[in-house]
Amino acid sequence: SAVISQKPSRDICQRGTSLTIQCQVDSQVTMMFWYRQQPGQSLTLIATANQGSEATYESGFVIDKFPISRPNLTFSTLTVSNMSPEDSSIYLCSVAGGGDYEQYFGPGTRLTVT
Amino acid sequence: GENVEQHPSTLSVQEGDSAVIKCTYSDSASNYFPWYKQELGKGPQLIIDIRSNVGEKKDQRIAVTLNKTAKHFSLHITETQPEDSAVYFCAATIHPRGGSYIPTFGRGTSLIVHP
Numbered sequence: 001s002a003v004i005s006q007k008p009s010r011d012i013c014q015r016g017t018s019l020t021i022q023c024q025v026d027s028q029v030t031m032m033f034w035y036r037q038q039p040g041q042s043l044t045l046i047a048t049a050n051q052g053s054e055a056t057y058e059s060g061f062v063i064d065k066f067p068i069s070r071p072n073l074t075f076s077t078l079t080v081s082n083m084s085p086e087d088s089s090i091y092l093c094s095v096a097g098g099g100d101y102e103q104y105f106g107p108g109t110r111l112t113v114t
Numbered sequence: 115g116e117n118v119e120q121h122p123s124t125l126s127v128q129e130g131d132s133a134v135i136k137c138t139y140s141d142s143a144s145n146y147f148p149w150y151k152q153e154l155g156k157g158p159q160l161i162i163d164i165r166s167n168v169g170e171k172k173d174q175r176i177a178v179t180l181n182k183t184a185k186h187f188s189l190h191i192t193e194t195q196p197e198d199s200a201v202y203f204c205a206a207t208i209h210p211r212g213g214s215y216i217p218t219f220g221r222g223t224s225l226i227v228h229p
Binding site for chain 1 (some may be wrong): 146148156159160163195216217221222
């Protein structure tokens, strides 16, 4: 399985500011995914990020609010822009395994917006 | 799209008892069903999965069963231990989708194992 790290692990941010979350994988992967997990809730897919192409966003999520970069096969960033308290969540990076069935998650970034 | 229902939302058992978590899905085309364990402060960890051509799969104290006709699948944990306490998520997906899969997750079950 892939080893995934995320930075920062947690942050407290002011309303109206932006935060960029980094995701690093220990092996090259084609597809990376960004999820949001609101307190006590399930996982909601924000977007799929393929290297060398624009990210694909799920319904309810837009690029202006959640811009994503995927500069190479081991790294991606998610920015949460113009934050409001409703953006307080855990943001999770994940990757597809070698067999393309399994999906592995990073430890998450716990964001609180005040 | 796919809809996954998961029950119960909370499950409290005594150490050594068995625990069963059940999920139903709506799309008969779904063919891959993973289960994740999320401990407090951590990301979800894949613990077991099953594909639609298999009815049951076991890994030590954990087993998963799948009934394609009824469109439901279950996680069984035997001889529960306090370290099994966590939130468990089921998921269903159609593979492949765009070369990889994107699962639909259930709402999670908080399992509490009392020593």
